[in-house]
Amino acid sequence: MEITRKAPLGRPRGFDADEALERAMMVFWEQGYEGASLTDLTHAMGITRKSMYAAFGNKEELFRKALERYTEGPAAYAARALEEPSAREVATAFLAGSVSATTRPGCPAGCLGVQGSLAAGDSGRAAQDALITWRDDGRARLRHRFQQAVDEGDLPPGANPELLARYVMTVSNGIAVQAAGGATRSELQQVADAALRNWPPV
Amino acid sequence: MEITRKAPLGRPRGFDADEALERAMMVFWEQGYEGASLTDLTHAMGITRKSMYAAFGNKEELFRKALERYTEGPAAYAARALEEPSAREVATAFLAGSVSATTRPGCPAGCLGVQGSLAAGDSGRAAQDALITWRDDGRARLRHRFQQAVDEGDLPPGANPELLARYVMTVSNGIAVQAAGGATRSELQQVADAALRNWPPV
DNA sequence: TTAATTCTGCACCGATCGGTATCTAAGTTT
DNA sequence: AAACTTAGATACCGATCGGTGCAGAATTAA
Numbered sequence: 261m262e263i264t265r266k267a268p269l270g271r272p273r274g275f276d277a278d279e280a281l282e283r284a285m286m287v288f289w290e291q292g293y294e295g296a297s298l299t300d301l302t303h304a305m306g307i308t309r310k311s312m313y314a315a316f317g318n319k320e321e322l323f324r325k326a327l328e329r330y331t332e333g334p335a336a337y338a339a340r341a342l343e344e345p346s347a348r349e350v351a352t353a354f355l356a357g358s359v360s361a362t363t364r365p366g367c368p369a370g371c372l373g374v375q376g377s378l379a380a381g382d383s384g385r386a387a388q389d390a391l392i393t394w395r396d397d398g399r400a401r402l403r404h405r406f407q408q409a410v411d412e413g414d415l416p417p418g419a420n421p422e423l424l425a426r427y428v429m430t431v432s433n434g435i436a437v438q439a440a441g442g443a444t445r446s447e448l449q450q451v452a453d454a455a456l457r458n459w460p461p462v
Numbered sequence: 463m464e465i466t467r468k469a470p471l472g473r474p475r476g477f478d479a480d481e482a483l484e485r486a487m488m489v490f491w492e493q494g495y496e497g498a499s500l501t502d503l504t505h506a507m508g509i510t511r512k513s514m515y516a517a518f519g520n521k522e523e524l525f526r527k528a529l530e531r532y533t534e535g536p537a538a539y540a541a542r543a544l545e546e547p548s549a550r551e552v553a554t555a556f557l558a559g560s561v562s563a564t565t566r567p568g569c570p571a572g573c574l575g576v577q578g579s580l581a582a583g584d585s586g587r588a589a590q591d592a593l594i595t596w597r598d599d600g601r602a603r604l605r606h607r608f609q610q611a612v613d614e615g616d617l618p619p620g621a622n623p624e625l626l627a628r629y630v631m632t633v634s635n636g637i638a639v640q641a642a643g644g645a646t647r648s649e650l651q652q653v654a655d656a657a658l659r660n661w662p663p664v
Numbered sequence: 665t666t667a668a669t670t671c672t673g674c675a676c677c678g679a680t681c682g683g684t685a686t687c688t689a690a691g692t693t694t
Numbered sequence: 695a696a697a698c699t700t701a702g703a704t705a706c707c708g709a710t711c712g713g714t715g716c717a718g719a720a721t722t723a724a
Binding site: 289290291292294295296297300368370374375376378379380381382383384392395396423426427429430431432433434435436437438440441442443447448450451454455457458461462 | 496498570576584598629631632633638639650653659660
């Protein structure tokens with residue numbers, strides 16, 4: 261025992277799995293789950309189909325892993341926003357993060373969590389469900405944070421954390437759609453500012 | 463000359479083209495452009511591929527016609543909202559219409575103009591562009607209406623019709639995404655109310 | 665060296681994609 | 695009834711879909 265495995269058995273893979281996943285994420289982000297073919301994906305990843313299947317399982321699992329990477333990368337603003345000291349700052353940071361993430365130069369316009377699979381045929385149902393869960397999860401975290409703000413007296417006792425979370429999430433999703441249609445960063449930041457001009461919107 | 467064509471030559475079609483288009487619209491609405499296969503579409507329409515091609519051209523034109531029908535049907539709330547007497551009522555009616563159209567029982571959840579083709583591969587680019595144009599058009603109509611409100615003194619002189627239109631459209635798009643994720647009508651109406659609690663959001 | 669293991673590259677699988685050719689049946693005009 | 699035009703059904707087209715089988719190359723352990 262205690263044999264420290266210095267290197268895995270067999271021929272080592274000839275590509276960087278992290279970078280390949282990053283490339284796959286970009287393709288899904290731009291073309292959506294169903295719109296991204298294995299040919300598109302593997303060409304962007306710089307590997308063959310066989311290598312992709314060996315490293316990631318199948319298209320569906322590749323999408324799930326790309327979504328995880330998206331959460332920890334371009335969408336990390338969401339987790340950071342939750343750590344802001346007040347509900348107002350949480351909402352402000354969340355929307356500002358949405359704006360910058362959906363209009364980042366060098367990345368596809370919009371949000372992978374929205375346009376990855378908003379409507380789908382049979383083959384895309386699993387991805388569609390995964391994204392619904394993903395958005396629900398983000399909304400739940402906002403709700404908890406706003407509930408905490410109510411408990412702390414940061415928000416008035418009558419404030420509705422459920423509604424506030426859905427409100428912020430709705431504006432964020434709308435920003436993503438607008439960005440996918442070509443709206444610029446400054447245009448969307450103005451919208452975000454307008455959405456938070458009276459906060460909380462009781 | 464002056465021969466009044468009483469009936470078109472040849473065998474008359476054995477199906478109602480309007481109803482077939484309605485069915486196709488529902489399939490595109492639910493599955494998106496790329497997610498809806500010709501098999502899905504023609505089965506729902508109750509006709510054969512050949513009849514579909516003869517009556518509508520091809521899949522892309524079928525989608526465009528389905529989008530027109532959507533505009534005049536489920537999305538007719540938009541045109542009606544523009545006729546409201548004040549900017550506030552326009553925005554209120556527009557968002558209320560969004561809520562009810564995206565959560566209508568018996569129809570797919572969400573908005574065809576958003577989820578029909580938000581992200582797409584090569585084969586869906588044309589549909590994607592058509593929807594971007596469609597949403598831009600709706601936003602332009604809102605902008606003109608709000609400009610009119612400024613001209614009439616209904617909105618203060620400093621109001622920004624461009625921003626107001628984008629704000630309303632953003633919330634509407636967000637409502638569509640939320641609806642696609644299963645949000646209920648009353649939940650979304652609360653969001654719409656919150657978004658208009660201070661209007662205009664200057 | 666040898667055996668075991670795993671990655672790569674290529675060809676290939678059946679299924680489905682959007683779109684069409686063909687044939688027959690059905691209707692209209694003359 | 696003849697001539698003409700179109701609807702409907704079926705089978706089919708080449709291309710692409712997601713996914714694999716297989717042979718060979720590369721590496722580790724013995």
